[in-house]
Each structure stands twice: as structure tokens, then as C-alpha cells.
Amino acid sequence: MADQTLPIAGALDLTPTQHRPRPLVEWLHEWVITVDHKRLGILYIVYSLFFLLVAGAEAICIRIQLALPNNHFLSPEVFNRFFTMHGTTMVFLVGMPILFGFANYLVPLMIGARDMAFPRLNAFSFWLTAFGGILLYYSFIGGFGLYGMGNAPDVAWFAYAPLTEKPFSIGHSVDYWAIALILSGFGTLGTAINIIATTLSMRCRGMTLLRMPLFVWLMLVVSGMTLVTITPLTAAQAMLLIDRYLGGHFFDAQAGGSAVIWAHFFWIFGHPEVYILVLPAFAIENEIIPVFSRKAIFGYPAMVAASVGIAFVSMGVWAHHMFTIGMTSVGNTFFVLSTMLVGIPTGIKIFNWLATLWGGKIRFTVPMLFSVAFIFQFLIAGLTGIMLAVAPFDWQLHNSYFLIAHFHYVLVGAIVMNIFAAIYYWYPKATGRMLSETLGKWHFWLFVIGFHITFDTMHFVGLLGMPRQIYTYEPDRGWGHLNMIISIGGFIQAIAVLIFAWNLIYSYRKGKVAGDDPWDAWTLEWATPSPPPVYNFATDPIVNSRRPLWDLKHPEDPDWKYES
């Protein structure tokens, strides 16, 4: 009976590898041709962090422009390009790739596999995604073709028709937008297929579906959502290209086409997309909160059920983005109610996290600080979400800065916070070094304070009537001071992010050596050395409970005695 072991001590070859100096070309070549899920995960994350800085810089330019009334820091054309590129970049080149990067790195480790199900498809997906991102930014140079100045997309991230049709958007900027996103969409699709196949077919012995770490569960749900969510966008963009290049009439009102159907197609993608971004944040939360509360997650089956529930409900709420476009009262009522329904599974999650914290021995390390801030901010984002779900309220405040504040509370307050938490938590695993706690705390506090200065205030300018995407405003509107405060908050966040970037570089060389399991955690990735070897596990692990490392560390009181 006691002849099965986890590959902790002795099972791995721990002799340090010989570091001989290698030419830079050889080192780069290794990274380009790699099919290792860990390297690809890191590539995804580095790629997204780069674009996080780019899109952050765009946001700062937007905030400088809006800080004062009648300002002319940017030209109106550049302003339009910047808010379009900020939104598109943050969603498609930062949010999705970074979360799939974490999935790539962690899913095989957490389920005790040696790699993804299809390593080469994995590499192909990454390079496709990367090419999409580069193509999007190439539009700054090539948007008008060879004969004119450069011109990036300036149609907002949802690219409503008929503005995107040929007569209204001449040049190639919209084509860059569509083609770049179709390409990175195929990359995302490939990764999603890969994650599904990996979680379903590559689990180590004993890792039943209900023993998988919640991180893996949520990534499985996210990948399933991606399959049915990215593809409608791809289809709609293909239609847009048919209109623009082949003279089709899908969104051409002159020939009987409908601009509203673009809005439907876009938001059929666009709303589940928000959940594709936020479920990985929940996934990260599900790993970090138990470890730093020293308790097993509260209500594991309820968490799984709630995640699947969110995935289903999120498919039926898209038209709440379209209350102001005009629908029948039946349509309005349906989408109000379905949107409010999302509150139930998300509420279950928040209560489960609180119950996990309750009575725990909480350690306020940097990842935990970000996670706790997440719960608080995500709750507020959810509450303003319920306000906006009420159609008459939405008629007043749709496309105002209140809406911007709401979704930035989700995207920054919840998702970006959790991305930071995840990097602080898993950086030791990926590099073998701890990130500096001092710099981390500076990063956390500056970022949280800056975040609240910016986005709390944004609710109020929204309530005062400031619409989104306006280039500038008159001084007598009374928005000037508030906008200045919002911009100051933006700068504080930018400083925090620069501290974070410095921390990543500094700790890589000078950080404390982490060891295999610096947080005393319970999932399988901490059973490998830091950084893990190419093959992950020398012998295939065998799992008997949801917390295999707990069982290993506490043979007198293993979890599997309590899990049926």
C-alpha cells in the first residue's frame, strides 16, 4: 500500500546545471524555437507586460489631455487613436495573453503533466498571437498604406458599424484592426483547445476532475467559453472585411444592411469576453487566498458550480450593452434580469472567499494584499454593475464616465490586481528568486491609492454627465477639478507600475533565493524545483486529494481521509 511516492525528494535530478557562457544568438534561438509550456508561458507573460506598459502610456497621454479643460496636448485624431488602441491593446494583447500565459505555465504543472497536450500547437498559437499584436501596432506606420501618413485604428475598441465601413474609414487602419484581431483570435483558439485537451486528457493518476485545483477548473471553463466567444468575433470581423474588400453589404445601411447587427455580434463576443478575463482572476484568487489563510478553500464544489454557472449565464447577457440602441420592452426586461442573475454565482464566490479567510491564520504578504484588495474592489464593481444593469438607470449613464469607472473597476481593480498578485506568487517558481517585499509593498500601496483616486472620482464625473471618448470639454461644465484628480491618480498608478517593473528586473538578479516551496503551498507545481526542469516531474505523481502537498507534508492527517 505504501509503495507509491510523490516525486519530492530523491526523484529529481537536482545537480545544478552547468552555466557556460553562451552567445546571445544561441540563447534567443532557444526561446524562439521552444515548445516547452513553461517557456511559452513566460513568453506570453513578458509579451503582455510589454503591451501593458505601451497601453498604460497611451492611457497616461489620454489623462494628460483630459486633465484640463480645452487642452490640446494631443490632436483630436491622435486622441481617437489612443483610446481605441488603449482598449484594444488592454483586452486583446494584455488581458487574454497574460491569463493564457499563466494557464500555459501552471496547468500542466498543477495536474502533474509533462507538457501541454500539443506542444507545437502551443508554440504556433503564441507566435500567431504575437504576430497579431505586432500587426496591430504596425498600423501606426502602415495604416494609410505607402502613400500617406501612418494611421492607427480610431473607431473605438467595439468598432461600431457603419463608422468602420469603407466610405467612413478610408485607409487601412480598420483592416489592421480586423486582421490583427482575427490572427490573435486564432492563436487564442489554439491555446484554448490545447488547455481543454490538456486538462481532460493529461491529468496524472488520481487527479479526478473534482480533485483538480480550482485554478485548473476555471481555466478549463475559460477555455470552453473562449471556443464559443472568440469565434463570433472572428466571424463578424470576416464579414467586415467582406464589406470592405469585396463590396459586401452586411453592415451597409445604404443597401439594406444593419449597423445594429454588428453591435449584437460584437457584444455576443464582448460580454463573455469580460468573463474570460475575470474568471482567470478568480482562478488566481482561488489559489492565493487559501494558501495565505492556511485553510483549504471553502466550498470547493460550489466554486466549480458557480464558475460553470457564470460561463452559461454570461452567454445570455450581451444586449445590456445596447439598452440605449433601443430594444423592445421584452428584450430590455430579459437582459436586465439575465444580467442580474450573474450576481448570484459571483456572490457565491465572494462569500466563499470570505469564508476561507474567516478564522484563517492570515499572512499579509504582497500577493495576499493584492488578493484582499481584489475582493473589496470586485464587490464595488459588481454593485455598480447591478446599477447599470437596470435599463432606465443605464439610459441615463450609458457611455458616461460612470460606465468607464465601472468597467475599469473590474478590469483594473479586479483583473490587473490579480495579475500582480499572481506574478508575486509564482515569480519564485518561474525564476527561483523571490520578488522584493519592500518594493512590492510600495507597489501595492501606491497602486491601490492611485487606483482609488482615479476610478472612485471617475464615478462622479460620470454622474455629472461627462461622456466617454470626448476629446475635451468646456471649463464651465464643472468637470475640471475632478478630471485633474483622476489624472493625478493615473500618474500615481504609473509610478507604482514602474516600481513593479524595476522589482521584476532587480529581483531576477538580486532577489532572495526562493527554494522549491517558499509559501508552504499545497498544489503540485510547488513539488518541482524552482525553476522547474524541462520535464517537470521525473516520475509521474499520484494524487489522492485536492491538496497533494498537504498529504505529503502531513502524512498523519492527509486530506483524502475527509474527501469522499
Add this chain to the structure above:
Amino acid sequence: MSAIPISPVAEPWQLPSRGRVAMLSLIIGECGIFTIFVVAYIYYIGKSLSGPTPQQVLEIPIFNTVCLLSSSVTIWLAERQIERGKMKSFAALWALTIALGTIFIVGTGFEWHKLIIIDGLTIRTNLFGTTFYSLVGLHATHVIIGLIGLILILLFTLTGHINETHSERIQVWALYWHFVDAVWIVVFTVVYIVGR
């Protein structure tokens, strides 16, 4: 070295084939693309501002449809042959599948030729043209991709590189072909029955 006891009942450990899971995932994704094109087609039925209309120009491609749908049967028979290791009859049935698929795609070519040259319906003529060529063209693209896969497999079979150990991979590709056929039932219903 700490040893942990495994739980008393040793469970049998069986996981689904990764190829099959991945192909099913791809098919679910493809369904998303087709759904949007089908919805657009249905939404724009009768909304064209000028002719020609589907009633005037479309003919029901019954022969094509019979060919494509029966190719699903022949590929299924081929799958059974390779499982039993009968490579000769596998190759024959596989080639028959390719022939049926090719008849379908050539038939679509003739249909489009008639529509474009005789009836003057192109993708820019009206909404019917836009939605018709996109939806049927999207399906035809999938048939062509499917055929390329089928032909490659036939070539490998004829050169002796495929035997019964590959039957699972063959079945994964056949799954895609079944999907292409199943989508045709939807496209056929929407375009030639509901839309006409």
C-alpha cells in the same frame, strides 16, 4: 523520502483521447463561426433592396447534397475497415469519400458559375449575394480543407505509411469530415428551404 499511502481503492485510470477532445473543441469553436453567418443569413432573408432574389435564381442542389451526405457513410465504413486492419478496402472507401466530396465541390463550382455568369449575382449585387456567397463559401472552404486532409491521408495510405495503429488519428480527421457534412444540413435547410 516520504511515502504517502494511496487511498485504499485503486481506481482504474482512463482519460479521453487528446486528439478527439481537441477536434471536438475545434468543432465547437467552428460552430460559433457558422452560427454567426447563419444568423446573419436568416436575419437578411428578404431584406435585399434589389434583385435577383433566391426564388428567381436558386436551384435545390439535391444531387450534391446526396453525394456529400453519403460521403459520411463511406468514411464511417472506412473507419471500420482500418480498425480491423483491412487496408485495401480502407483505401477504396477512403478514395470513394474523396470522390463524393469532390463531386460536391465541383457541383458548387457549377452552381456559382451559373449564378455569376447567367444570373449576374455576385457578392456585391445585393444582401442576398453577400450572405449567400459568404455562408456557402465558408462551408465550401471547410469542404476543401477537409478534402486536402483526406487526400493527404490517401496518399500516405497508398505509399504504405498508414496501418491500423493509426486508426484513432484517422477517426479524428473523420470527425471533422462528419462535422462538415452536418453543417451542410444546416446550410442547406437555411439557404435552400427556409430562404427560398
